Amino acid sequence: MSDVKKFLYVNRKAPYGTIYALESLEVVLIGAAFDQDVSLAFLDDGVFQLTRDQNTDGIGVKNFSPTFRALGDYDVTRLYVEKESLDERGLTADDLQEIMYEDEDDDWAEKPAIRIVSRAEMTDIMAEQDVILSF
Amino acid sequence: MSTLHTVNKSPFVNRTLESCLNHCKDGDAVLMIEDGVYGGLGGTAVSAIVAEKAGSVSIHVLTPDMEARGLSADRLLDGITCVGYDGFVELVTKHDRTQAWL
Amino acid sequence: MEYQVNGKTIPADEEGYITNLDDWSPELAEEIAKTENIEMDEERWEVVNFLRDYYQEYQIAPAVRVLIKAIKKSMGPEKGNNKYMYELFPYGPAKQACKIAGLPKPTGCV
Amino acid sequence: MKIGVVISEGPYTHEAADTAYNFVKAALTAGHEVPRVFFYHDGVNVSTRLSVPPQDERHIQNNWTDLAREHGIDLVVCIAAAQRRGILDRNEAERQGKDTDNIAEGFRISGLGQLIEMGIQTDRLVMFGD
Numbered sequence: 001m002s003d004v005k006k007f008l009y010v011n012r013k014a015p016y017g018t019i020y021a022l023e024s025l026e027v028v029l030i031g032a033a034f035d036q037d038v039s040l041a042f043l044d045d046g047v048f049q050l051t052r053d054q055n056t057d058g059i060g061v062k063n064f065s066p067t068f069r070a071l072g073d074y075d076v077t078r079l080y081v082e083k084e085s086l087d088e089r090g091l092t093a094d095d096l097q098e099i100m101y102e103d104e105d106d107d108w109a110e111k112p113a114i115r116i117v118s119r120a121e122m123t124d125i126m127a128e129q130d131v132i133l134s135f
Numbered sequence: 136m137s138t139l140h141t142v143n144k145s146p147f148v149n150r151t152l153e154s155c156l157n158h159c160k161d162g163d164a165v166l167m168i169e170d171g172v173y174g175g176l177g178g179t180a181v182s183a184i185v186a187e188k189a190g191s192v193s194i195h196v197l198t199p200d201m202e203a204r205g206l207s208a209d210r211l212l213d214g215i216t217c218v219g220y221d222g223f224v225e226l227v228t229k230h231d232r233t234q235a236w237l
Numbered sequence: 238m239e240y241q242v243n244g245k246t247i248p249a250d251e252e253g254y255i256t257n258l259d260d261w262s263p264e265l266a267e268e269i270a271k272t273e274n275i276e277m278d279e280e281r282w283e284v285v286n287f288l289r290d291y292y293q294e295y296q297i298a299p300a301v302r303v304l305i306k307a308i309k310k311s312m313g314p315e316k317g318n319n320k321y322m323y324e325l326f327p328y329g330p331a332k333q334a335c336k337i338a339g340l341p342k343p344t345g346c347v
Numbered sequence: 348m349k350i351g352v353v354i355s356e357g358p359y360t361h362e363a364a365d366t367a368y369n370f371v372k373a374a375l376t377a378g379h380e381v382p383r384v385f386f387y388h389d390g391v392n393v394s395t396r397l398s399v400p401p402q403d404e405r406h407i408q409n410n411w412t413d414l415a416r417e418h419g420i421d422l423v424v425c426i427a428a429a430q431r432r433g434i435l436d437r438n439e440a441e442r443q444g445k446d447t448d449n450i451a452e453g454f455r456i457s458g459l460g461q462l463i464e465m466g467i468q469t470d471r472l473v474m475f476g477d
Contacts, residue, residue, distance in 0.1 A: 003467075007463075007466060010234070012151075012154070012236075019388065020388065023388055023428060026427055026459060027387075027459050027462060027463075029300070030458065030459040031460075032300075033302070034460070034463045034464070034467065036466075036467065043158075044150070044151075062296065063296065064296055066296045067295050067296050067297050069294075069295060070291075070294075070295035070303075073299065073306070074300070119157060119158070122158065123157075123160060126158060126234060127136065127160050128136075129232060130466075131232070131466040131467075131472050132472075133353075133466070133474065134235045134474050134476070135237070143362075143363075143477075169362045169366060170362075197366075199369070200362075200366075219373075220369045220372070220373035221377060223370055223373065224350075224374045224377050227374075227471050228348050228350075228471065232471070232472075233471055233472065233474075235474040235475070235476065237474065237476045237477060251442065251443065252442065
């Protein structure tokens with residue numbers, strides 16, 4: 001067993017209606033300093049966190065959606081988004097903002113961090129974790 | 136390798152239980168706690184999807200939460216097991232990880 | 238605590254972080270730096286501007302290691318290292334540079 | 348076995364802090380170790396020593412303080428979540444220029460890193476919330 005554990009942050013809630021999405025992101029940013037194997041899962045209403053064109057001016061709440069684009073700087077490079085959850089909500093991958101990271105092992109090539117996965121794949125991803133944090 | 140899933144939402148308010156069941160693998164366990172215990176009742180709008188999973192996944196209900204809500208074990212679907220907090224702890228240790236469906 | 242800039246009073250908290258992020262101006266940055274015993278020069282402005290741009294784009298102040306990595310990438314390894322950063326800001330870039338850049342106070346996590 | 352616990356919902360409004368309490372007691376009785384409980388989101392509100400529930404109701408904060416004292420559990424309150432919701436220890440109260448602190452005995456305010464560390468150092472992590 002290596003000392004590195006697989007951490008999965010499961011995001012199932014929409015942004016702004018409750019604070020869970022924002023405070024989940026805060027854990028991810030801090031947790032990134034611990035050199036664990038980190039990935040994020042977005043399913044159910046969690047997929048709404050990643051939609052484009054969020055503008056919170058009218059509700060007077062901080063818009064944290066741009067922060068997802070900083071995750072690559074923190075070496076968080078895998079954001080799994082469940083296809084069925086998108087479908088159920090009438091969304092496609094094009095409705096999500098573009099989140100890129102630079103691949104250190106591939107001459108710093110820019111690659112998309114969002115990976116659309118099926119429900120069966122998501123189930124497998126969850127089943128291979130050491131620690132699952134739910135938000 | 137298997138997972139203990141906990142569900143604490145009534146299945147009549149949102150689809151958390153359904154989502155949980157959709158992400159279970161064979162050999163996993165589901166424990167219904169707090170308002171989640173309503174998901175274990177027979178003759179409800181969600182009984183069919185719970186019963187369908189009950190073969191490949193073991194399904195449990197936390198007795199103290201059930202009793203607090205005036206539900207008796209005979210109202211539960213066949214194949215569902217009642218456990219106390221000690222049983223909850225046992226489920227946590229028996230499975231490799233716990234995933235809370237909050 | 239408060240700062241005086243061009244005859245205006247800018248409110249700040251006990252530790253000198255400005256209360257309203259919109260109050261920030263380059264003149265105010267010079268004032269904050271003075272109370273930190275820091276003389277703003279081109280090198281320090283480079284870091285402060287970088288922090289402001291980063292905040293503008295991502296809505297967070299970067300963690301120190303992220304800041305250093307990013308500076309290394311855009312300005313080269315002679316600037317993107319701990320030693321250089323602490324020479325410019327002896328009490329740490331997170332504390333001092335963020336304060337001068339008018340970013341929110343770090344919550345002190347980790 | 349080492350079991351880490353997270354409470355991410357406020358007391359009294361939600362059952363999470365009660366379920367967690369009963370779970371931790373059962374885990375300790377079964378001979379397991381619960382080295383730390385981490386309070387996040389509105390869960391940080393469990394730690395205020397200023398709550399005064401009616402005498403015929405359970406005192407959630409006292410229960411945790413007593414359990415922690417008896418079994419040496421590290422009760423950690425997330426600083427970022429605590430600052431938003433007005434939970435302060437003496438240090439933070441002074442740093443933020445507030446006239447009082449309100450954290451109860453047995454709890455300490457610290458960073459989110461403590462949550463990750465708990466995930467790394469325990470065999471199981473169990474979350475209670477909404």
